[in-house]
Amino acid sequence: AAQQPLYANVPAVRVAGLGALEEQGVQQAGVTGVGAPTTQAGIGSVLQAQAGPNISQFYNPYQSYVLDEINRQAEMAQNQLSAQAVQGGAFGGGRQGVAQAELERARLGKIGEAQATGFQTAAQLAGQQQQIGLQAGQQLGQLGAQQQTMAQGDINQLMAAGGLQRQLAQQALEAERQTALQRATEPLQRAEFLSNIYAAGPKSTSGITAATAPTTSPLAQSLGTGLGAYATYQALQPRST
Secondary structure, eight states: OOOOOTTTTSOOOOOOOOOHHHHHHHHHHTOOOTTHHHHHHHHHHHHHHHHOOOGGGGSOTTHHHHHHHHHHHHHHHHHHHHHHHHHHTOTTSHHHHHHHHHHHHHHHHHHHHHHHHHHHHHHHHHHHHHHHHHHHHHHHHHHHHHHHHHHHHHHHHHHHHHHHHHHHHHHHHHHHHHHHHHHHHHHHHHHHHHHHHHHTSOOOOOHHHHHHSOOOOHHHHHHHHHHHHHHHHHHHSOOOO
């Protein structure tokens, strides 16, 4: 069987994709106009309040009954005045005319007071309603801005948590690759280690010693070479677990 390349089982460098939370954050970031409906409602409320409410809708619905009662009382007073003038024989005289004018002035005065009071009350209620509309519009505008801020905060949290997921996944991929790489290069590292040991063996320290030392027989040299090769072969064999 053909021998596989040394790094055949080592995976290529891989990059971890977006985490699930990061993908969710990207999707939420694509949603625009968060809080816009609330802000638009606030703007509409402010514009309506600035235009001013219709004061007539704040008038007391019983105002007309008050005016009718004033007129009724004035009419009764006029009738009583006429009856008294007839009894006194002064009907149609100057004194009766003055008294009638005084009664009419009093009637109109009461009507004016009632209308002024009704208008002031209606205007006060309208002003309160306008203030409520302005405050509501401002609060809606603030609420819309808060909705946008909260949405952005959610996106930031999702991206941060998803980034941590992606970082852990990247570390797992790199650990897998480093493990495979270490397994592939382990025989070479053992061979290099043994080679360094053999290279560090005893050597002759002087030319005289080398010249006077007995010559090694060819048989001994062959035996030593064979033993060294056998040791190297055994070192390169995979270790049983």
